[in-house]
Amino acid sequence: MRSIVRAALGALALTAIPAAATLAQQGGQRIAYINSQKIIAAAPGRAEAEAQIQKEMDAYRAQVKTMGDSLNVLVAAYQKAEPTLSPAAKAGKQKEIQTKENEYQARVADMEQKAQQRQAELVRPIMQQINKVIEQLRAEAGYAMVFDAGNQSGVVVAADSALDITDKVIARLKSAAPVSKAPTPPPRPGPTLQPTGAARPKPDSSRR
16 A cells, blocks of 8 residues: 555656756745655555555455356366266366366456455545645645655665655645545455466367
8 A cells, every 4th residue: 555655656756856956946936845654554544545445355355266166166166076077077077177267367367456446446535635645745845855764765865854844744634634545345355366276177188
């Protein structure tokens, strides 16, 4: 979740602060910086969003595990009965298993995409609130630029702490109205590990 929020704050990422700060100072413009990691850790609603994401991911994994277990049962039943099956029956069972496995893989891929979208939905209100507060403080204080000194791609090695408005951002966030929560979707299957246990049936050598 934190990585998603940091990506959302990418517009403020500190990638070339020395040159930008020099230009701002030469033009008599004010600059400031924040520590996005500290802001994210203290942002109201962050813990709740993380808990909701974990809850939904657990539900997704449980549902897809059931699907994987069902597929494994089908494969195990085929392997047990294989010695007594005719070539035609083997071919039919293999086709059935392959179809079920393809359906399973397609469902897992679809749910992985939907899970990522859901995570973004839960984080978006927090991201918007953080960006809103930073822009408010920038406009109120007349800062020309606000940089992110907490971004891992930043190049700052030292900075005047008087330019740090991180605590002001956090204080404004905590005094602002509660972040609106994303609606909870109805239960649905989600991403999990590939089915384990029984292996796929081997092609019938008698058909070659």
